[in-house]
Amino acid sequence: MSAVEVAGVTKVFETRTDTVRALDEVSLTVADGEFVALIGPSGCGKSTLMRLIADLDEPSEGEVRVFGMPARTARLERAYGIAFQQAGLLPWRTVRANVELPLELHGASAAARRARADELVELVGLGDFADHHPDQLSGGMQQRVAIARSLAEHPRLLLMDEPFGALDEMTRERLQGELLRIRTETGAAVVFVTHSIPEAVFLADRVVVMSPRPGRITEIVDIDRPDATADAESMRESDAFFRSVTAVREALHGGGAAAESAATHGASTRGVETR
Numbered sequence: 145m146s147a148v149e150v151a152g153v154t155k156v157f158e159t160r161t162d163t164v165r166a167l168d169e170v171s172l173t174v175a176d177g178e179f180v181a182l183i184g185p186s187g188c189g190k191s192t193l194m195r196l197i198a199d200l201d202e203p204s205e206g207e208v209r210v211f212g213m214p215a216r217t218a219r220l221e222r223a224y225g226i227a228f229q230q231a232g233l234l235p236w237r238t239v240r241a242n243v244e245l246p247l248e249l250h251g252a253s254a255a256a257r258r259a260r261a262d263e264l265v266e267l268v269g270l271g272d273f274a275d276h277h278p279d280q281l282s283g284g285m286q287q288r289v290a291i292a293r294s295l296a297e298h299p300r301l302l303l304m305d306e307p308f309g310a311l312d313e314m315t316r317e318r319l320q321g322e323l324l325r326i327r328t329e330t331g332a333a334v335v336f337v338t339h340s341i342p343e344a345v346f347l348a349d350r351v352v353v354m355s356p357r358p359g360r361i362t363e364i365v366d367i368d369r370p371d372a373t374a375d376a377e378s379m380r381e382s383d384a385f386f387r388s389v390t391a392v393r394e395a396l397h398g399g400g401a402a403a404e405s406a407a408t409h410g411a412s413t414r415g416v417e418t419r
């Protein structure tokens with residue numbers, strides 16, 4: 145069963161002064177355990193698509209299913225974890241208590257919460273900081289807490305909207321490596337929004353390229369990954385990595401031109417491969 149199925153989704157926002165077509169007939173399937181990155185120019189609807197998958201908003205047309213369930217049911221069943229750009233931690237709670245929060249909200253026992261939180265805090269490398277408060281942590285450490293919290297309920301799907309967007313390059317690369325390791329350990333599927341081509345290529349099995357507004361999927365680039373035992377450094381310096389970066393860059397540029405031309409000629413860019 146696929147983790148996410150987006151079928152013919154259009155999203156139109158009606159504001160008092162304007163009608164904004166944010167997404168136009170977007171279809172995408174994310175396989176169970178697959179890592180998909182969404183990339184595209186600012187305002188192309190990446191966050192909107194994530195919000196629809198997370199049932200934080202509803203499509204104007206089309207359907208979203210998560211593990212075969214309607215998006216609403218999946219939210220109620222807590223089928224996924226969410227980590228967005230702002231870590232969104234509660235400042236008055238310790239690291240451990242922040243990670244425990246989803247478990248607490250859903251009635252886990254104190255002992256079970258504590259055990260799971262300690263395990264996750266270790267997993268993201270913050271074992272020595274479990275009793276610290278968020279304002280005692282760097283931005284990168286706060287993001288790691290947010291990732292730990294998103295994993296609290298063993299989700300088989302993670303929805304991540306630019307979780308590393310505000311971090312310096314070094315921290316960002318380190319967290320990317322950690323995310324890949326965590327993903328290998330948990331086997332979770334991931335949908336990851338980013339503005340960074342190298343980040344998308346480093347992390348994803350497939351990179352979904354979107355056009356400027358109204359957001360459409362113009363191309364899906366399969367990433368030619370070196371073997372799983374390769375370390376991050378050699379992966380980032382490999383020919384395969386550069387080839388993939390070039391492929392995504394060309395898709396982004398070409399996608400813009402293709403979408404513009406399609407809009408001018410009243411056609412829509414379809415025929416992208418989805419599975």
Ligand SMILES: Nc1ncnc2c1ncn2[C@@H]1O[C@H](COP(=O)(O)OP(=O)(O)OP(=O)(O)O)[C@@H](O)[C@H]1O
Pocket residue numbers: 157158159164165166184185186187188189190191192193357
């Ligand atoms: N609640 C809303 N009401 C009206 N318009 C909205 C709303 N949410 C998003 N939009 C519009 O929909 C379009 C897509 O926005 P969205 O935030 O999904 O883009 P994005 O690709 O995530 O952008 P960025 O890369 O800059 O974060 C934008 O034009 C935005 O102004």
